[in-house]
Amino acid sequence: MTTLFSPALAARFDKLVTLYPIKRSALVPMLLYAQDEVGYLSDPVIAEIAERVGVTELEVRNVISYYSLLRTKPAGKYHVQVCTNISCMLRGGNEILDHCKKKLGIPNKGTTADGLFSLEEVECIGACSWAPAAQVNYDFHENLTPESIDKVLGEYRAKAEKGAAK
């Protein structure tokens, strides 16, 4: 079949559906891997995954809408996820979130005009011991203050600029 994914990921998906007693069990991991590679779950991605696991596109959309970590719209290159659950909230998570909003000039679930950053308020990310915490893509940043989050964001911006200059 023609695929939207890289040869490596396509091969991984081919194997993934054989690992479970029924194919549809591969749906959630497949969505996560696809989102990581493509950036979000576009209509063509949904169509291909529906075919791969043998369910309707509607069913794939149902599952996507159930999990807040799956998205159907593009996110920024760096997806900033700020936790505001109880531990983080007590130690200033909401302030971190507000600071990010101001700093990046975007609301919750917004993306900056240059596509570099997107922001999302998330539920517990399991870093309560080091609250307040945020996750940028898959990297954790802990014991945050407005100053330290500025630094974190600055580092990502520099990294992107460096990448672009190359």
Add this chain to the structure above:
Amino acid sequence: MADVTLTVDGKKLSTPAGTLLIEACRSHGIEVPAFCYYPGLSLQAACRMCVVRIEKMPKLQTACTTTVAEGMIVATESPEIAQARKATIEMLLGNHPLDCPVCDAGGECELQDMTFKYGAHESKFVEIKQHRDEQQWSPVVFFDRPRCILCYRCVRVCGEGMDVWALGVQNRGAGSVIAPNRQDHLDCEECGMCIDICPVGALTSGAYRYKTRPWEMSHVGTVCTHCGDGCKTTLGVRRSNDGMDIVRGDNRDKSGINGDFLCIKGRYAFDFANREDRLTQPLVRKANGQLEPASWDQAMDFAGQRLREIRDSKGGSAIGVIGSNRTTNEEAYLLQKFARTVLATNNIDHHRTADYPAFAAALNGKVEASLRDFAGAKAILLLGNDPTEQHPGLAWQIRTSVRLQGARLYVANHRPIKLRRQATASVEIPEDGYPSLIAFLAGKPAAVAGDQNAAAFREALLKEESLLIVFGSEFRGRDIEALVQFGSTLPNVKFACLGDYANSRGAADMGLHPDLLPGYAPLSASGPFAAAWGAALPAQPGLDLPQMFDAAERGDLAALYVVGANPVARYHANPSILRNTFLVVQDMFLTETARLADVVFPAANLYEKAGTVTNTFGDLQLVKKAADRAGVRPDFELIVRLAAAMRADIKRLVSFGQRGVQADFGQARGAQSGEADRHGVWLSAQHQEPRLSPFEPFAILDEIQRLVPAYNVPRLDLLAGNDQHLRPALVQIANAASRRNLVTPSNDTLFTSGSLGSYSSTLRSVLEARQPVETAAD
């Protein structure tokens, strides 16, 4: 399984082990409320309405997911349970709009009923209700999101029941919403099952919404006029200025042969009856060549006199008659009796959609399957046809028995039909490959012999201990003979032959054939009919339908009488061939055929008359009069009036008033006095019924039951509205397999229904929504 004994509300119940508690209660008359539970669908346990107290179990338990156990002691009503249900309703009403006064479901809403019962009239919730505008998902399906109580019945019936999977649930928790498969609209079979099963007014139908209140309608259970399955549809009718309008069609009490099911045609395609352009007065072609309205007397006298002249001058062989696939058995029978005794001709035919005569001959007393048999079948062999499109009721029964009872379905088809998804085994064969497949199955040398898949198919099939063989119109004549021969070598086999319209089977059974009398009696065996009808019958076989057109073209057909058919469109006949033929047409609309007529009579449709119809499985059912339209007459009455206008003895045509015009209207009841129903029982026990009118179809049913033994089913059961399977007693005909092959399948889909379908605006709107480009050019 062995029975277990349990106590519910102090009553001892005995029920098979493995039964769900809610079903055990309901089958013993103990009502346990539930929104999400629906028999036959997967368990959801989402609504918490069916909670009951079971001794020795902590907390209240859901009766819909608890199986019965020996010695279980259950309470289904108590202050504690009432409080729990009331709290559930309070939650549901938290965002449910109280727009019951304008809601379609108002008056037949399960949430309303439960609120009434448990009295959740106060609420602790002070939040403002979130409103969302209603959405149109298809020409027939509307969704009103805030009314939804998230029972997921629609999702399950669409997926599990219909195998369409067009509805889903998006988001989670309190934010969950029902979602259609194409973002903002539905791409589905438009069956309306989701609307039917919705306990509230969240899903409503385009055909019915905001039209009326349920209690303003009368509800009449009758038989759908579209395909050959004979599903029961309950028509909601309401008085209007010119009769009774049909406002709604639905599967109100699920008591019919179709169980829970009804498709778009049975549910919404009644709308042709309410059309403004229906014929409501007779039309006669005047000297200026135009069809113009005329009085009934003028039109009848004119038609009767001309037909009489033609018969007397040119003989009956110059007259042709074409009958209908949608009139009742009584009308079809009366029409051929009229043709043979009054017009003195055997030139009678109809649009044949299946080779029923060959089937009857091949069966020769072997058992035919009722549609009800499919619900309990263990194994089914489906040859040809596409039931999903052409027999949706059958497709539902097949899917249901596969899903709930593990029935094995074997499919052989030349197309990749949808039911293959339910098949245990399937083979794809060329369009002309059916005879060779049957030869192969029967162990004879055949083209498919080398095919491994076909070999496995055959092997599995031959292992079945019982089998229903159902075949489409791909099988005709000798192919049917060969199939039945093969089938008879297997144990416990029943057969079914699929034809297309509501009463195609009845039309064939009632003798709308140029060479066959009612019950497929050959012309050579006309003795009993001639005796009963008191007339000599024409002995030579008449012209079939194409031959009638040929004769008309040659100028040999002086008159043609068409009842409820549109042969000009169906057979793409050149209109000019009928220019020298005196054409009398009975129809609802000015069809392609009616436009050519010299006289047109406005006819009632199947929803506006009483009688019986036979579905393609040989299930005889009662049709009840639901709607009415001023100015139209049932075909039965029109035939009798035409016979009278020809000065025929109508007492010979319809047995009425034989003992004068006095009948027993109750004065002779004696002990039965005051009991109309018991009086009916008494009358039938005495073989008497008051038949005072020549327009009484049941007088003809009497005659049918006497002369066609297959139709001699218990009368009282039939009149009580129960479908009766025909007795295997159709007369044997020697040459059935070698008759001319005139079967023309209608090839209707879910959204077409012959000429009639083109007059249904619902069906048209669905077709247009699906193919906006093609139909725009039409």
